[in-house]
Amino acid sequence: MSQKMTFNVNGHRHTILIDDPDMPLLYALRDDLGLDNPRFGCGLGQCGACTVHIDGVPTRSCSLPVSAVGKGRITTLHGLGDRKKPHPLQTAWIEEQVNQCGYCINGWLMEGAALLARNPKPTEEEARAAFGDLICRCGTHNAAVRAVLRASKQA
Amino acid sequence: MRELELSRRAFLSTSGVFMIGHATPDAWAQAAKTSPKSPNNPDLLADSLDAYLAIDKTGKVDVFYGAIDGGQGLETSIAQMVAEELDVPLSSIRMIMGDTRRTLNMGGASGAQGVSRRGTSLMKAAALARQMLVEEAARKFGAKPTDLDVKDGVIYLRANPARRIAYTKIVRGRPFQAKVRWNGQWGNPHDIATDAPLKSYKDYRVIGQSPRRADLTSKVFGEQKFPGDVRLPGMLHARMVRPPVAGAVPTSVDETSIRHIPGAKTVHIKNFLAVVAPKEWDAVRALRAVKVEWSQSNPAFPTHREIHAHIRKAMVTQRTIEKENGKVEEGLVKAARVISGEYEYPTHSHASMGPGCAVVDVRANGATIYTSTQKPHYAADGVADLLNIPRESVHVVWMFGTGSYGRNDQGDATADAAVLSKALGAPVRVQWMREESLGWDPKGTASVNFCKAGIDEKGEVIAYELISRGFSRENVATNEGRASGTLAGQLLGAKLEPKNTFNIPFASYTFANNRVGWETISPLMDRASPLRSTHLRDPYGPPILFGSECFMDEIAVAVDMDPVDFRLRYLTHPRDKDAVRIAAEKAGWRKRASPRKDIDSASDVVEGRGIAYRRHFDTFIALVAEVRVNRRSGVVEPTRLVCAHDVGLIINPETLRHVIERQLIYGTSRTTVEELAWDRNMVTSIDWNSYPVLHMRHAPPRIDIHLIERPEAAPSGAAEMALGLVPAAMGNAVFDATGVRLRKIPFTPDYVKTMLNT
Numbered sequence: 001m002s003q004k005m006t007f008n009v010n011g012h013r014h015t016i017l018i019d020d021p022d023m024p025l026l027y028a029l030r031d032d033l034g035l036d037n038p039r040f041g042c043g044l045g046q047c048g049a050c051t052v053h054i055d056g057v058p059t060r061s062c063s064l065p066v067s068a069v070g071k072g073r074i075t076t077l078h079g080l081g082d083r084k085k086p087h088p089l090q091t092a093w094i095e096e097q098v099n100q101c102g103y104c105i106n107g108w109l110m111e112g113a114a115l116l117a118r119n120p121k122p123t124e125e126e127a128r129a130a131f132g133d134l135i136c137r138c139g140t141h142n143a144a145v146r147a148v149l150r151a152s153k154q155a
Numbered sequence: 156m157r158e159l160e161l162s163r164r165a166f167l168s169t170s171g172v173f174m175i176g177h178a179t180p181d182a183w184a185q186a187a188k189t190s191p192k193s194p195n196n197p198d199l200l201a202d203s204l205d206a207y208l209a210i211d212k213t214g215k216v217d218v219f220y221g222a223i224d225g226g227q228g229l230e231t232s233i234a235q236m237v238a239e240e241l242d243v244p245l246s247s248i249r250m251i252m253g254d255t256r257r258t259l260n261m262g263g264a265s266g267a268q269g270v271s272r273r274g275t276s277l278m279k280a281a282a283l284a285r286q287m288l289v290e291e292a293a294r295k296f297g298a299k300p301t302d303l304d305v306k307d308g309v310i311y312l313r314a315n316p317a318r319r320i321a322y323t324k325i326v327r328g329r330p331f332q333a334k335v336r337w338n339g340q341w342g343n344p345h346d347i348a349t350d351a352p353l354k355s356y357k358d359y360r361v362i363g364q365s366p367r368r369a370d371l372t373s374k375v376f377g378e379q380k381f382p383g384d385v386r387l388p389g390m391l392h393a394r395m396v397r398p399p400v401a402g403a404v405p406t407s408v409d410e411t412s413i414r415h416i417p418g419a420k421t422v423h424i425k426n427f428l429a430v431v432a433p434k435e436w437d438a439v440r441a442l443r444a445v446k447v448e449w450s451q452s453n454p455a456f457p458t459h460r461e462i463h464a465h466i467r468k469a470m471v472t473q474r475t476i477e478k479e480n481g482k483v484e485e486g487l488v489k490a491a492r493v494i495s496g497e498y499e500y501p502t503h504s505h506a507s508m509g510p511g512c513a514v515v516d517v518r519a520n521g522a523t524i525y526t527s528t529q530k531p532h533y534a535a536d537g538v539a540d541l542l543n544i545p546r547e548s549v550h551v552v553w554m555f556g557t558g559s560y561g562r563n564d565q566g567d568a569t570a571d572a573a574v575l576s577k578a579l580g581a582p583v584r585v586q587w588m589r590e591e592s593l594g595w596d597p598k599g600t601a602s603v604n605f606c607k608a609g610i611d612e613k614g615e616v617i618a619y620e621l622i623s624r625g626f627s628r629e630n631v632a633t634n635e636g637r638a639s640g641t642l643a644g645q646l647l648g649a650k651l652e653p654k655n656t657f658n659i660p661f662a663s664y665t666f667a668n669n670r671v672g673w674e675t676i677s678p679l680m681d682r683a684s685p686l687r688s689t690h691l692r693d694p695y696g697p698p699i700l701f702g703s704e705c706f707m708d709e710i711a712v713a714v715d716m717d718p719v720d721f722r723l724r725y726l727t728h729p730r731d732k733d734a735v736r737i738a739a740e741k742a743g744w745r746k747r748a749s750p751r752k753d754i755d756s757a758s759d760v761v762e763g764r765g766i767a768y769r770r771h772f773d774t775f776i777a778l779v780a781e782v783r784v785n786r787r788s789g790v791v792e793p794t795r796l797v798c799a800h801d802v803g804l805i806i807n808p809e810t811l812r813h814v815i816e817r818q819l820i821y822g823t824s825r826t827t828v829e830e831l832a833w834d835r836n837m838v839t840s841i842d843w844n845s846y847p848v849l850h851m852r853h854a855p856p857r858i859d860i861h862l863i864e865r866p867e868a869a870p871s872g873a874a875e876m877a878l879g880l881v882p883a884a885m886g887n888a889v890f891d892a893t894g895v896r897l898r899k900i901p902f903t904p905d906y907v908k909t910m911l912n913t
Contacts, residue, residue: 019417019434019437020436020440023436024436027434027435027436027439030435031392031434031435031436034386036377036380036381036383036384037377039381039383039509040383040509040510040512040586041508041509041510041589042589042842042843043439043588043589044589044842044843046842046843046844047508047843049508049509076377077376077377078376078377078378081376082376083372083376086376090375090376093371093375094367094371094372094375097367097368097371097809097810097813098371099226099371099374099375100225100226100227100558100813100817101225101226101508101555101556101557101558102226102370102371102374102375102379102555103381103507103508103509103556103557103558104508105374105375105377106377109375128851128852128856129851131851132850132851132852133850134850134851135508135843135848135850136508137506137507137508137557137558137560137821137824137848138226138508138558138817138821139816139817139818139819139820139821139822139823139824139849139854140817140820141820141849141851141854142816142820142854142855142856142858143813143816143817145851
């Protein structure tokens with residue numbers, strides 16, 4: 001029995017029909033709303049490629065049932081900032097040329113942005129800790145830390 | 156002259172490895188007889204300049220690059236090379252990458268040859284285009300071509316710069332209709348020659364600069380589309396159904412088990428089984444719900460813990476000596492001391508961040524494929540073979556996507572989607588699952604290195620032998636160009652075409668009596684094996700250099716020499732020696748033999764340093780690793796890596812630094828944590844816990860990279876050469892710190908503790 005659910009994503013409200021309340025949010029975002037930023041990496045909450053913010057908190061959308069989202073405000077990478085109004089971490093990310101393939105980018109940018117929101121001047125150790133639970137197979141770990149420190153200097 | 160030198164160098168540098176040898180007049184004569192029509196689009200001719208670049212009416216330059224950029228900056232670096240020779244602004248270059256309708260098959264991401272082969276080919280095309288345009292302008296001006304110069308796509312008379320004409324005014328959107336000499340080869344060996352001279356490096360304006368990568372900004376803002384983002388009308392989502400035991404095939408499928416899921420159905424052709432649904436989550440639900448009966452299968456694999464014992468005792472199917480000089484046995488008999496060492500390398504998954512994903516739309520008149528495979532032309536060939544349709548009817552649209560690091564599961568996912576789209580008459584998007592990507596991607600498989608050296612009374616090495624034994628590195632091909640090389644093809648009964656190949660990385664050490672070779676053994680399962688072997692990034696680097704470069708240190712220990720001095724004693728090429736010297740110097744290396752003698756025996760935490768060297772194509776690298784070993788916990792951490800890197804001409808220094816830094820971190824992952832696990836029946840590495848990869852806490856926090864400037868030398872490759880040194884440099888550093896020689900990758904705490912306690 002399908003039911004209507006409303007999501008607030010990047011400041012816009014979207015109502016969709018949901019068949020299965022256990023469906024992870026990732027599939028609602030990608031398949032129903034066509035928002036491609038969060039990506040499928042593991043479906044197990046282990047890698048971070050599907051990360052979005054819910055009320056500013058980095059959340060792995062592959063493992064969060066749609067029924068648990070409630071009224072939470074969802075922000076995707078695209079909602080974090082765009083070319084006209086980039087998030088300082090996005091600017092720093094480009095200046096540091098962090099990524100290679102970029103498949104993991106949602107996890108790192110969304111975790112990094114959340115770190116800067118709660119701690120605008122993190123130390124290198126704090127930046128490393130914030131990224132501690134993410135995977136990147138290209139090896140951009142140190143570059144990501146440099147980008148956070150660069151963004152914090154500019155803040 | 157420059158051009159001749161460049162092309163000759165390129166041929167020489169690779170011919171010893173891939174046996175291309177197309178520099179001879181005979182080879183060129185033979186090449187001239189080969190049809191230049193691209194099999195993937197007969198309208199494209201490999202001996203036509205127009206197949207390489209085009210200048211449109213607005214001055215935009217389309218560069219037809221028949222390979223890809225896996226996120227290591229080739230799009231920008233190759234654009235720089237073309238902009239340089241053509242004398243146009245970098246911003247006017249549009250790189251057309253990997254599209255099989257618009258580009259020739261230049262291979263793919265392979266052997267780090269993007270710049271050294273593809274880039275230099277396209278530079279030659281650009282130089283010819285520039286020469287033609289200048290000659291035409293000279294005719295118009297009534298001047299000699301040598302009186303003209305070009306800046307930003309405008310040709311002018313040097314003596315009177317007001318006399319000028321833009322490229323666009325000459326070209327007017329027309330093709331060049333000029334011939335280039337094509338070497339008759341497709342794929343990696345593809346190359347061209349022309350009579351147009353190339354610039355001297357002294358005149359470079361764009362090469363040597365560090366413009367930012369074109370792709371990165373769109374990735375940062377979440378604008379970059381990957382194959383998984385393609386949505387076509389009527390597209391179905393698919394999940395492949397894989398057996399719980401390797402070799403088992405579906406004998407019956409209970410369609411009613413997924414009847415409750417909207418629109419879900421199964422596709423069962425021979426041993427190929429998938430579920431599809433209009434909505435993606437429903438395909439996942441169907442995968443979980445579908446009831447399948449599988450045939451009995453008893454693969455009886457030796458497990459990953461037993462695999463090296465198996466390699467030692469299994470029958471050798473092929474033995475090839477790649478390099479031999481002198482008389483090794485005589486040297487060993489004469490030696491005052493003989494030392495030997497064995498080194499084990501595990502099986503690795505490509506373990507891409509994104510599991511294989513592709514969208515394929517098969518119609519009556521052909522197929523369109525959206526994929527991020529690293530070899531798009533071969534994907535087109537493979538789908539044509541699989542579906543038995545003409546090659547030119549298959550169009551691969553290559554897109555940026557997950558890093559592949561070798562032949563990962565992208566090509567197999569592409570083949571799956573092609574079979575399904577044909578069967579269903581609808582576009583199909585296949586997304587592999589995490590468990591499937593680790594379990595069923597083609598693997599970089601385990602090997603054992605056997606090293607032996609004879610040393611005379613004076614401490615001179617008078618015999619050396621390195622034999623590496625393992626599985627063929629091409630049980631399935633390094634690309635998906637044949638149905639037989641894809642999992643889908645194997646499940647559908649394609650005739651198998653395994654190859655028995657292996658390789659030993661080149662080293663320029665000069666030992667009097669020297670033998671280097673390899674031995675292969677039979678695969679553990681012939682068809683549709685989860686352990687089928689293929690190329691994983693730097694296929695012969697880490698597995699063999701771990702043995703050979705650790706053993707160099709073992710010999711240095713035996714003769715009580717500093718490891719840097721010991722290497723310099725046996726290296727002859729100045730670029731080899733410079734790399735080793737510079738890495739040591741930049742690391743603040745202090746001369747002494749290993750292990751260090753000043754360790755506090757009561758201390759849990761000890762530190763050491765190690766070095767490793769290699770030459771790969773014409774790239775010369777040395778790496779110093781500094782490690783911290785916790786003798787109580789067994790944790791090994793690299794605290795600093797120092798890399799001296801000589802790639803010849805550097806196109807984009809910042810990109811080069813990035814590429815080296817990131818691969819050293821990747822190499823640390825392969826060295827310290829990664830190992831594929833399996834039991835008697837099937838791979839048991841099913842997620843990022845059971846296939847551990849590097850997390851931030853184990854990343855080397857400090858990486859110093861020293862680029863050696865050799866602008867006069869042809870550019871070689873950089874995308875995978877340095878990573879192969881990480882295992883040996885770290886292993887040597889652990890020995891330096893502890894006096895204990897690690898003989899097995901990965902350096903897990905359990906393994907290190909065991910070694911420290913024995």
